């Protein structure tokens with residue numbers, strides 16, 4: 001059995017749906033087929049600009065049948081690609097001929113394990129994995145979270161009625177997103193209840209590179225899924241019935257040395273600490289929030305070039321090395337020389353941008369036109385929530401790849417805001433904005449225009465000076 005389409009998009013996550021929707025706009029009379037293994041597809045809703053290039057949005061899960069008339073859909077799994085003859089075969093045995101193909105098959109949790117029994121280690125990726133987490137929490141009293149990124153930070157904040165043991169390699173929490181100062185801000189906000197009508201002091205501090213990162217931290221670089229608010233739709237309570245919220249016990253600069261099954265009780269876990277000491281804890285199970293790896297469980301007639309992280313290498317037009325085969329989202333790896341203020345992070349934000357770029361690129365190619373890379377790839381921008389605070393990350397917000405010759409300027413008001421500017425040769429290279437700072441658009445402009453801020457000194461973050469007026 002076979003069928004033909006002009007554009008075939010594989011994957012019903014944000015990247016695939018954004019790609020298909022962009023194609024439907026650019027080529028309304030073309031035949032567009034979205035092939036996805038799961039009936040649930042994800043699309044972007046309530047897209048709200050919060051600066052010139054920065055958006056906040058919600059993600060809607062819907063049944064594939066609700067995708068609208070301009071996009072055909074098929075629930076099946078991609079099994080094999082014949083790129084030279086332009087057809088694919090699904091696991092269900094269907095052959096689909098295409099003119100242009102975009103692979104948006106996402107990622108899978110990169111699970112920690114010591115080649116032991118894995119039954120008590122879970123990863124979080126999609127709704128099924130959260131339901132599995134929920135199921136295990138019902139009878140759990142102690143959970144170990146391994147990892148120090150987005151998922152670990154969200155779980156450490158959301159899990160309740162269970163003792164959370166949070167094991168991180170770093171010397172501060174949420175290291176993939178924030179620096180030690182912001183981590184401290186989050187922890188104070190969680191451990192202290194601000195006194196009624198308190199007026200916490202605002203502090204401004206400038207530090208050179210060496211002052212702000214603990215020595216051992218300096219070298220390490222950081223770098224159909226769920227996404228914002230995934231944890232709000234599920235009851236993530238354990239069986240400990242602690243009543244009030246117990247803060248996670250955090251094990252800094254630590255790692256799992258070994259673990260073994262305890263009949264009836266779970267796991268005896270041996271933790272190693274960077275200072276050479278070790279300790280043992282007992283937990284019901286481990287959540288391995290240890291990153292994501294590109295997912296492509298299908299074959300092709302010619303090899304698709306992979307980047308070092310296992311993602312499909314794509315150029316700035318989202319093309320792979322195979323003719324008329326594109327890729328977008330977590331499954332791909334940006335392999336063009338990036339703009340100075342942009343780098344890849346596997347986020348919804350970038351899955352949407354890449355999916356839309358691939359759609360525009362395929363549509364243009366099909367009509368012999370030329371398009372240029374979207375401006376969003378000029379500047380890294382991400383809007384999220386961490387520990388109950390709105391967070392905006394811009395440019396090289398943690399000094400990524402800036403070597404050592406940069407300094408930071410921080411303005412902090414407890415329980416209210418934490419603003420960090422990353423400055424190199426007097427120019428703004430990145431920013432972390434926690435709280436309702438209204439500085440996102442100003443920071444975008446400062447980063448992109450490369451204005452020399454030295455003449456303004458620390459006044460640039462003086463709360464009594466509205467810097468938006470300075471630079472409007």
Ligand SMILES: Cc1cc2nc3c(=O)[nH]c(=O)nc-3n(C[C@H](O)[C@H](O)[C@H](O)COP(=O)(O)OP(=O)(O)OC[C@H]3O[C@@H](n4cnc5c(N)ncnc54)[C@H](O)[C@@H]3O)c2cc1C
Pocket residue numbers: 010011012013014015016035036037038040041076077078079104105106107124125126150151224225226227228229230295297298328329330331346347348349350351384
């Ligand atoms: C728990 C969690 C929380 C997150 N929170 C945030 C957040 O707050 N903000 C943020 O920006 N990002 C967040 N992310 C990251 C974000 O979810 C991903 O970066 C983004 O969803 C990737 O989108 P994608 O379309 O590339 O991949 P996916 O969403 O993984 O979609 C891939 C799709 O391809 C389908 N598929 C796979 N293989 C095949 C095949 N062989 N045949 C057919 N179909 C196939 C899958 O079923 C799925 O529908 C989170 C991720 C996780 C796991």
Ligand SMILES: NC(=O)C1=CN([C@@H]2O[C@H](COP(=O)(O)OP(=O)(O)OC[C@H]3O[C@@H](n4cnc5c(N)ncnc54)[C@H](OP(=O)(O)O)[C@@H]3O)[C@@H](O)[C@H]2O)C=CC1
Pocket residue numbers: 112146147148149150151152154169175176220221222223255288289290291292345346347384385
């Ligand atoms: N609010 C948001 O924007 C959210 C975004 N996400 C995104 O979803 C994806 C998946 O999230 P997540 O799994 O948290 O991935 P992240 O990349 O955010 O974090 C992975 C963490 O695990 C650490 N790690 C990796 N391997 C090990 C190991 N063997 N032992 C101990 N620690 C390890 C990493 O350290 P190191 O970096 O040093 O390797 C890092 O701290 C990411 O792209 C993330 O950005 C997820 C949740 C929320």
